[in-house]
Amino acid sequence: MNLAYQEKKLPFLKERKVKLALETLGCKANVYDSESIAARCEQLGFEIVPFEKGADVYVVNTCTVTHAADRSARNLLRKAHRLNKEALVIATGCSGEMYPEQLRAIDGVDAVFGTSDRHQLIEYLFKSFSPLEETPPSTLDDLVPYHQQRARAYLKIQDGCDRRCTYCIIWRARGKSVSKTIPELIQHTNALVEAGYNEIVLTGIHIGSYGNDFDEKCKLSDLVKALLKHTDIKRIRLTSLDPEGVDDDIKHLLENEKRVCRYLHLSLQSASNTVIKRMMRKTDSHQARKLVQSLDKHIPDMAISADIIAGFPGETEEEFLETKTFLEEAPLSWIHVFPFSAREGTAAARRVDKLDPQVVKQRARELSAIAHQKREAFYASLQGKICEAIVIDKRQGESGFTTAISDNDVPLLLAEKHLAHRSLCTVKVEKVEGLKVYGTCLE
Numbered sequence: 205m206n207l208a209y210q211e212k213k214l215p216f217l218k219e220r221k222v223k224l225a226l227e228t229l230g231c232k233a234n235v236y237d238s239e240s241i242a243a244r245c246e247q248l249g250f251e252i253v254p255f256e257k258g259a260d261v262y263v264v265n266t267c268t269v270t271h272a273a274d275r276s277a278r279n280l281l282r283k284a285h286r287l288n289k290e291a292l293v294i295a296t297g298c299s300g301e302m303y304p305e306q307l308r309a310i311d312g313v314d315a316v317f318g319t320s321d322r323h324q325l326i327e328y329l330f331k332s333f334s335p336l337e338e339t340p341p342s343t344l345d346d347l348v349p350y351h352q353q354r355a356r357a358y359l360k361i362q363d364g365c366d367r368r369c370t371y372c373i374i375w376r377a378r379g380k381s382v383s384k385t386i387p388e389l390i391q392h393t394n395a396l397v398e399a400g401y402n403e404i405v406l407t408g409i410h411i412g413s414y415g416n417d418f419d420e421k422c423k424l425s426d427l428v429k430a431l432l433k434h435t436d437i438k439r440i441r442l443t444s445l446d447p448e449g450v451d452d453d454i455k456h457l458l459e460n461e462k463r464v465c466r467y468l469h470l471s472l473q474s475a476s477n478t479v480i481k482r483m484m485r486k487t488d489s490h491q492a493r494k495l496v497q498s499l500d501k502h503i504p505d506m507a508i509s510a511d512i513i514a515g516f517p518g519e520t521e522e523e524f525l526e527t528k529t530f531l532e533e534a535p536l537s538w539i540h541v542f543p544f545s546a547r548e549g550t551a552a553a554r555r556v557d558k559l560d561p562q563v564v565k566q567r568a569r570e571l572s573a574i575a576h577q578k579r580e581a582f583y584a585s586l587q588g589k590i591c592e593a594i595v596i597d598k599r600q601g602e603s604g605f606t607t608a609i610s611d612n613d614v615p616l617l618l619a620e621k622h623l624a625h626r627s628l629c630t631v632k633v634e635k636v637e638g639l640k641v642y643g644t645c646l647e
Contacts, residue, residue, distance in 0.1 A: 221251040222333050225259035227280050230267025232407040232443060234297060236360040237322065238265045241296075244326050255284075261292045261329065266299035266307075268377055270545035274299055278310060285312025292332060296322050298377035302549075319363075319378055355596045355609070355626045356441070357401040361389055361427060362408040366416070369473075370484045370551035371513065371544070374409060381413040386422070386430045393435040402628050403439035403465075403594050404431075411442070412449030425453035432463055438628060439594065439611065441465040444511070446485075447472060447492040450499075459503050466503055467613040470496075472510040475530030476523035479516050484551075489526070493534060500535035505589060507537040507582065507612035514571050515544040515564030517555035524567055531574050537582040537612075539575035543568040583614060583641050586633045590646070591616075593631045595623045608643075616643045 224245050228238040241263065242252050253259050262284035266277035277299045284293045294315045295307045301318030308316045317325045362383040365375040384392075393404060406428075408414070415422035424442075431440060440463055445454070447470050457464045474480050475489040499506050512527065531539060543564045546553035593608035593616055605617040608631065616631055617640060623629060631643040 221249055222261065223253045223257070223259045224250045224261040224263065224329075225253050225255040225257065225284070226263045226265065227255045227284075228265045229273055229276055229280070230265075230269060230298065231409075232358050232405060233360055233363065233409055234265050234267060236358045236407060237297070238263075239358070241265070241322070241325065245329065248326070248330060250329070255280075256287070258288055259291055260288070260333075261294065262287070263294045263296060263325070266295055266297035268298040268302050268373060268547070270542065270547075272545070274303070278307070281307065281310050281313050285310075292329075294325060294328075296325055298374060301377045302373060353597075355594055356403040356405050357396045357399075358407050359389065359392060359396070359404045360384070360407050361411055361424075362414050365410040366413055367410060368484055370482065371473075371516065371547065373547040373550055376549065378409050381410055381417055383414050383417050385418075386427055389427060390430060390434045393431055393437050397436050400626055402437070402626055403441060404437055405441045405443060407443050412445045423451075423453070424449070425451065425457060428454075428457055428461075428464065432461060437463070439463055439465055439592075441613075442468060444469045444471050446470070447487050447495050450495055455499065455502075458499065458506070465611040465613070466505060467507045467611065468499065468509075470508065470510040473513050474516060474519075474523075474527050475512075476519070476526040479519055479523050479527070482518060482552075483513075483516065489530060493530065496534045496536065505586065505591070505612055507614065508535065509538045509540065509613075510536055511540045511542065512571055513542050513544050514568035515559045517544070517546075517552055517559065518557040519559060519567075528570065528574070531571060531578075536578050538579040539571065541568050541571045541575055580638060583639060584636050586614065586641060587636050589633050591631055591633065591643075593618075593629055593643070595625055595627045595629065597625060605642075614641055616641050618643055618645055620645045 226238050226242055228235050246252060264277055264280045264284065267273040281293055281295055293313050295313060296317040298319060300307060300316045301320060304316045304318060307313055315328055362381055364378045364381040366381045367375060396404060411424060414424045414427060428440060431437060445468065458466065458468065472487065472492060473483060473485060477489050480487050480489065496508055499508055546558065591610040591612065593610045596607040596609055604621060606620055606623050608616040608618055610616055618631065623645060629645040630647050632646055633641055633643045635642040
């Protein structure tokens with residue numbers, strides 16, 4: 205346990221609800237965790253307000269995947285204290301798990317909770333503001349959190365990771381992989397359907413390991429099949445998977461189930477097998493190439509994106525060119541490029557063959573240029589095509605377009621203004637201008 209806080213009993217506000225602002229950094233799993241916290245706090249009578257508004261409590265759900273993420277967390281905590289020096293300022297999440305003392309040392313921070321003890325955050329808030337002696341249920345796991353303004357619901361199916369990639373610290377911050385049961389996730393999905401959601405996004409820290417921790421092994425495809433069979437959810441979207449985690453069952457679902465979105469994000473990280481080996485990953489670049497080509501061939505307009513780390517320690521020019529050539533040739537829709545960030549305590553951070561920072565930046569720029577070209581080309585290929593989309597919101601400003609997201613994860617601008625939030629519609633792509641895709645709703 206890395207609980208680190210001081211008691212700060214605040215006066216109970218009888219004249220109004222306690223206002224709580226919550227900011228989230230990092231992955232979709234973190235978003236889900238934040239929404240669990242918000243849902244529990246609303247149950248206890250707190251009012252959730254925007255971060256910029258005056259609040260009595262500020263909670264920052266942190267991320268530690270890169271140095272930049274840690275820096276953003278520290279800046280948000282300082283900002284919260286500036287916004288209201290009398291407010292409670294609380295850090296939670298992965299940075300809270302890994303670096304509690306550093307966060308606690310920030311001026312104005314009252315409490316730090318990691319991923320292993322974040323349930324105690326609720327107890328802390330309850331004791332700080334409630335005049336009652338009893339302590340509320342502290343678990344967040346029995347909630348079905350949802351953000352009332354969000355068009356798509358995140359459904360966290362597991363937490364933690366059993367991999368030991370040499371660059372990654374998240375497995376230490378999150379612990380071993382723990383999956384939620386299929387009956388529990390069916391129940392949660394049905395609750396989301398009743399709340400008006402048409403799409404769920406299956407998320408977690410390593411969703412490809414779903415079910416590995418059960419006595420009777422099951423896998424991700426078993427969960428998806430169960431949700432298709434036992435719920436009325438109209439769209440299921442997968443998030444990040446390792447290439448080797450996309451088995452024949454997943455490919456079959458992507459190709460044949462209309463309710464499974466034509467989108468897949470691959471945790472590739474490198475396309476050089478020698479670099480992949482130094483990362484201690486199980487991916488084979490040749491198999492990854494075959495996978496991407498097969499998905500592109502058999503699923504029309506399938507969107508396939510990938511994560512890539514530029515400038516991993518020891519990466520030679522030849523190894524870099526292997527990755528660069530792969531990205532140029534593979535039918536990827538877009539690419540997320542990350543310059544290598546050495547995380548304290550990882551094997552990669554201890555390597556003595558780290559590249560010059562300028563080389564890392566240059567390689568990241570070159571790969572980012574390919575990423576931009578890939579995205580523009582994929583968007584342009586949709587001209588005149590028909591797709592299914594979910595309405596996100598009205599655009600602000602003079603344009604007045606309604607925004608939607610296609611099943612293959614492309615943001616769409618629709619002229620129609622009468623479309624309901626979260627509704628599904630069939631869209632024809634009428635015009636593409638760079639990264640702006642305009643469409644018309646056909647029904």
